[in-house]
Amino acid sequence: MAEMTYRDALNAAMCQEMDRDDSVFLMGEEVAEYDGAYKVSRGMLARYGDRRVVDSPISELGFAGLCVGAATTGLRPICEFMTFNFSFLALDQVINNAAKMFYMSNGRISVPIVFRGPTGAALQLAAQHSQACETYYVHAPGVKVVTPGTPADAKGLLAAAIRDDDPVAVMEGELLYNVRGEVPDGEYVIPLGVADLKRSGGDVSIITHGKMVHVALQAATMLARDGIEADVLDLRSIRPLDVDAILETVARTNRVVYLEEGWPFAGVGAQIVALIQEEAFDDLDAPVMRVTQADVPMPYAKTLEQLAKPGARNVVDACRRVLYQPAGSS
Numbered sequence: 001m002a003e004m005t006y007r008d009a010l011n012a013a014m015c016q017e018m019d020r021d022d023s024v025f026l027m028g029e030e031v032a033e034y035d036g037a038y039k040v041s042r043g044m045l046a047r048y049g050d051r052r053v054v055d056s057p058i059s060e061l062g063f064a065g066l067c068v069g070a071a072t073t074g075l076r077p078i079c080e081f082m083t084f085n086f087s088f089l090a091l092d093q094v095i096n097n098a099a100k101m102f103y104m105s106n107g108r109i110s111v112p113i114v115f116r117g118p119t120g121a122a123l124q125l126a127a128q129h130s131q132a133c134e135t136y137y138v139h140a141p142g143v144k145v146v147t148p149g150t151p152a153d154a155k156g157l158l159a160a161a162i163r164d165d166d167p168v169a170v171m172e173g174e175l176l177y178n179v180r181g182e183v184p185d186g187e188y189v190i191p192l193g194v195a196d197l198k199r200s201g202g203d204v205s206i207i208t209h210g211k212m213v214h215v216a217l218q219a220a221t222m223l224a225r226d227g228i229e230a231d232v233l234d235l236r237s238i239r240p241l242d243v244d245a246i247l248e249t250v251a252r253t254n255r256v257v258y259l260e261e262g263w264p265f266a267g268v269g270a271q272i273v274a275l276i277q278e279e280a281f282d283d284l285d286a287p288v289m290r291v292t293q294a295d296v297p298m299p300y301a302k303t304l305e306q307l308a309k310p311g312a313r314n315v316v317d318a319c320r321r322v323l324y325q326p327a328g329s330s
Contacts, residue, residue, distance in 0.1 A: 001184055007040045007177040009151035010116075013158035014041070014078060016187060018048055021076065024162060025052040027063055028080030028117075037082045038118065038177050064090035064115070068098045071113040076162060081117035084133040084171060091136070098167040099142030110165045116158065118174035119147075120211060120261045124305060127297035132262035134210070137169045138239045138271075144168040144192055145238045147210035151181040153236055156190030164192065173211030193240035197249070201229025204319045205249040207272060208259040209235040212310065216259050219315035230319065238268055246272065247280050254285040255322040259315055264292040286322040291315050 004012070018024045025048075026041060032055040035042040045053045056063035060081060067077035081087040087094065098111045121130035138145045144166055148154040154172065161168035198213055199220050206216045213234045220230040231249045235242060250256055256276060258269040269290040276288055294308040 001182040003180055004151055004183050005177065006148075006151045006154050006172070006179045006181075007038060009155040009183050010040045010158055010172065011042060011044070012183070013155045013162070013188075014044065015047065016155075017159055017162040018044075018052065020187075023074060024076045024078065025054065025070075026078045026080060027054040027056050027067055029056055029058055029082050031055060031080050036080070040177070041080070060086050060090040061093060064093040065097070067113055068093050068101075068111060071098070071111045071167075072101060072109050076112045078114045078116060078162065081115065083129060083174070084117050084119040084169075085129050085131050087115065087117070087133065088136075094137070094143065094167070094169075095140045099140045102166065103142060111167050112165045113167050114158070114161045114170055115167065116161075116170035117172065118177075119171040120174055121293075121298055121305070121309060122174040124300055124302055125298075126300040130298035132210075132260070132293065134171055134238055134260075135262055135267055137171075138268065142167065144240060145171065146192060146236060147171045147173075147238060148236065149173065149176070149210050149213035149234055151179065152183045152188075153190060153196070153234075155183050156188050157192070157236060159187075159189045160192050163189065168192070171210065176211050179214075190236070193237045193242055195242035195245035196234045196236055197231060197245070198234045199230065199232040201231050202253055203228050203230060204255040204257065204323060205231040205233060205253045206257050206259055206315060206319065207233045207235065207246065207249065209238055209268065210261060212259050212261050215310065215312050216315060218312040219319065222312060222316050223319055228319065228323065241275075243275065243279070246275065250276055250280040251283045254283055255319075256284070256288045257291060257315060257318045257322060258288060259291045259310060261293055261310065263295050264290060265295060267292060286324070289318045289322055291318050
């Protein structure tokens with residue numbers, strides 16, 4: 001295995017798939033001449049040329065529509081949004097066209113397209129650039145959504161998304177691009193819909209996705225100092241969802257905390273709680289708790305932003321509550 005950054009793992013996945021399939025191409029703002037806003041496509045223009053690495057105008061609706069059209073005619077576009085916050089301008093193409101084409105054509109038209117880019121808060125980018133956008137996409141049948149939290153997962157999940165015959169949104173954590181980790185050499189693909197148990201423990205389950213896996217692991221380390229061992233289950237894929245993995249961790253620990261970066265109202269965690277209540281109620285020894293961003297637009301002020309974001313201490317306190325221990329105790 002090689003150690004590489006999250007951004008380089010994404011680059012490796014795209015190059016792996018563009019080498020094996022001439023129908024794959026990348027389009028987005030600044031992906032070619034500038035090597036990508038976050039340098040994820042560094043070197044790809046020189047390697048593949050300007051017919052396969054294409055700079056787009058500043059029009060998310062326009063280039064997303066072009067990519068959707070290309071996908072219906074035999075190509076496999078990777079449509080990069082500079083940030084998923086900007087993808088709201090293209091949701092008509094994503095939700096009304098890409099997501100529904102296969103169904104409305106009675107299976108005659110596939111749309112093998114990847115929408116990818118960063119989501120969630122970074123550092124003081126304020127309300128319009130700090131949104132965790134997963135919920136907007138998972139709500140629509142016809143779109144698959146994956147949220148890699150590590151460099152290895154970034155490579156494997158993006159490769160699988162490019163090979164998939166349905167639309168897939170690959171939502172990358174904006175603060176993860178410089179994170180380093182071991183990544184398998186050569187061709188590497190992780191099937192969509194398979195969760196990963198990042199840490200094993202028998203006392204409480206912390207279920208999460210995306211960059212919050214790092215917060216969950218930090219919280220698990222803090223809990224372990226007091227003799228509390230936590231499962232940390234990284235869903236990796238929100239739709240399709242690894243229901244079996246969720247039910248297995250619930251049965252093992254009987255107590256669950258769901259951690260996500262998004263808002264609480266109608267969030268991903270609400271779906272997970274409903275699933276657990278319906279399928280594993282008898283395994284629960286305490287109500288499922290959720291840890292989320294504060295239910296406000298993200299503040300710009302650094303101190304307020306830190307208060308609004310879900311942190312490891314919030315997770316630790318939630319775990320103590322489901323274990324019937326006072327929050328903040330040591």
